[in-house]
Amino acid sequence: MFNLLMKDLLIQKKTLGYLLFYIPILLLVFTSTSMEGDIAVVLYATSTCFIVYLLIAGACSYDEQNRSEVFLNSLPIRRKDIVFSKYLSILVYAVFGLTAGILIALIYNVLGLGEPVRYPAVKDLFGALCGAIIIGAAYYPLYFKFGSIKTRLLHVIVIMAIFLIPAGLVWLVEKYSQGTAVNLLTQVLNSPDWLWAVGCGVVIVTILLVSLAGSLRIYENKDIS
Amino acid sequence: MNEILEVRNLTKQYPGFSLNKISFTLEKGYIMGFIGPNGAGKTTTIKLIMNLIRRDSGEIKVFGLDNIKNELEVKERLGFVYDDNHFYNELTVLEMKKIIAPFYSQWDDGVFKDYLERFELSPRKKIKDLSKGMKMKFSLVIALSHHAELLILDEPTSGLDPIFRSELLDILVEIIQDENKSVFLSTHLTTDLDKIADYITFINQGELVFCESKDELMERYGLVKGGNELLDEELKKEFVGIKQSSYGFTGLTSDIHRARQLFGSSVLIEKASLEDIMLYTVRGGKPCLTC
Numbered sequence: 001m002f003n004l005l006m007k008d009l010l011i012q013k014k015t016l017g018y019l020l021f022y023i024p025i026l027l028l029v030f031t032s033t034s035m036e037g038d039i040a041v042v043l044y045a046t047s048t049c050f051i052v053y054l055l056i057a058g059a060c061s062y063d064e065q066n067r068s069e070v071f072l073n074s075l076p077i078r079r080k081d082i083v084f085s086k087y088l089s090i091l092v093y094a095v096f097g098l099t100a101g102i103l104i105a106l107i108y109n110v111l112g113l114g115e116p117v118r119y120p121a122v123k124d125l126f127g128a129l130c131g132a133i134i135i136g137a138a139y140y141p142l143y144f145k146f147g148s149i150k151t152r153l154l155h156v157i158v159i160m161a162i163f164l165i166p167a168g169l170v171w172l173v174e175k176y177s178q179g180t181a182v183n184l185l186t187q188v189l190n191s192p193d194w195l196w197a198v199g200c201g202v203v204i205v206t207i208l209l210v211s212l213a214g215s216l217r218i219y220e221n222k223d224i225s
Numbered sequence: 226m227n228e229i230l231e232v233r234n235l236t237k238q239y240p241g242f243s244l245n246k247i248s249f250t251l252e253k254g255y256i257m258g259f260i261g262p263n264g265a266g267k268t269t270t271i272k273l274i275m276n277l278i279r280r281d282s283g284e285i286k287v288f289g290l291d292n293i294k295n296e297l298e299v300k301e302r303l304g305f306v307y308d309d310n311h312f313y314n315e316l317t318v319l320e321m322k323k324i325i326a327p328f329y330s331q332w333d334d335g336v337f338k339d340y341l342e343r344f345e346l347s348p349r350k351k352i353k354d355l356s357k358g359m360k361m362k363f364s365l366v367i368a369l370s371h372h373a374e375l376l377i378l379d380e381p382t383s384g385l386d387p388i389f390r391s392e393l394l395d396i397l398v399e400i401i402q403d404e405n406k407s408v409f410l411s412t413h414l415t416t417d418l419d420k421i422a423d424y425i426t427f428i429n430q431g432e433l434v435f436c437e438s439k440d441e442l443m444e445r446y447g448l449v450k451g452g453n454e455l456l457d458e459e460l461k462k463e464f465v466g467i468k469q470s471s472y473g474f475t476g477l478t479s480d481i482h483r484a485r486q487l488f489g490s491s492v493l494i495e496k497a498s499l500e501d502i503m504l505y506t507v508r509g510g511k512p513c514l515t516c
Contacts, residue, residue, distance in 0.1 A: 071305075076296075
């Protein structure tokens with residue numbers, strides 16, 4: 001699995017080089033955004049999600065362009081290991097993304113471009129990791145089923161659905177529901193941070209496991225041609 | 226156990242095409258040519274052997290092991306060369322090796338370097354900058370560097386110039402000097418097999434036509450040439466395929482002795498090449514477009 005992970009990094013050596021150019025761009029976007037409150041959370045989550053998506057889509061795209069699934073599956077490798085390595089890569093890419101976020105914060109603070117941005121705390125790491133997992137969990141089953149090109153479109157739809165459906169449900173409950181549902185929603189929204197973290201953790205792990213199981217099922221039964 | 230590859234009643238169905246109960250075996254130390262026209266099912270069979278696609282029914286044993294249940298062990302000992310390039314174009318020969326080598330426990334860097342030198346492949350060259358022939362050679366280097374016992378080659382000579390083709394065939398002959406190794410080579414260029422194959426497996430439209438030793442085939446099959454007045458409808462049925470023109474007929478028989486009994490000295494009987502066997506079998510009794 002480690003070898004497959006290294007393979008995904010090696011085939012993206014150019015993209016990894018380009019990341020150095022993305023950092024000033026992200027910095028520019030970040031400094032031109034006038035946001036109130038704790039902007040560090042947004043910085044670390046954004047840089048992580050952006051880079052995770054870029055590297056996931058890049059590795060899959062290289063595999064598809066070169067039709068490399070044929071040679072990979074002719075090597076002594078189990079299909080499930082190919083799937084596991086893709087999911088494991090989410091973590092590695094998240095580390096790259098977070099590092100980029102820290103570099104941006106560092107440059108921002110050293111150059112004194114605004115109010116100093118704090119360096120990542122546990123909640124930032126947690127938020128960035130949740131974002132990375134959602135992106136990967138939505139991407140891989142689609143990729144294994146439909147290939148890279150269709151997935152780029154479908155992935156946007158799935159990600160929007162993941163973020164918009166809960167927000168939509170909250171809006172619907174607030175607008176049309178009364179009594180128990182509103183009370184329940186108020187209780188949830190006013191829950192302490194630790195409860196939110198546990199709740200989010202459970203949801204994210206569930207999404208990850210469902211996605212992994214789906215990818216394994218799809219890829220184990222796929223005809224590689 | 227001498228069988229290195231056993232395929233029994235292999236079936237795979239697609240919309241509009243099916244591979245229907247294909248069976249053949251290959252023993253250690255031999256080269257088997259796998260022939261058939263385009264679309265006959267050669268690549269499908271190879272993909273089933275490599276477990277790239279799922280079989281509907283049947284059995285494939287490589288080194289006496291089921292190719293699905295013992296997939297890793299089987300693939301450790303298999304080498305493959307495909308007709309298209311599947312390596313990463315942006316990587317160099319050396320980088321590609323770095324990706325592949327860790328997957329094989331028997332990988333031998335010394336052998337890899339020796340073959341690179343022998344084939345004049347630069348380790349620093351990118352895959353995209355290699356010619357088709359060089360890409361094929363690189364695939365072969367990879368297959369040979371982990372001491373594969375069975376080489377599976379899918380149309381390796383298509384699109385190559387005669388010098389490259391001849392060089393490849395020489396290498397394959399050299400490989401089976403080690404009697405524990407075998408080569409399974411699919412092609413529609415039958416002249417390659419005339420030179421090197423020990424056994425021929427012929428499939429057409431997903432059906433097995435025959436699997437026999439090449440020498441026996443050459444002794445059994447023949448081209449019968451004679452005047453049209455010698456033929457009637459019953460005698461035409463004796464041929465695998467027949468071409469007729471106003472000058473006479475040429476028919477392929479799968480039994481030279483019977484043809485001699487039937488026609489005596491009134492016809493000319495010549496040896497048939499693998500190309501003749503394939504052409505007449507595929508075309509059957511259909512009129513030849515060029516006649």
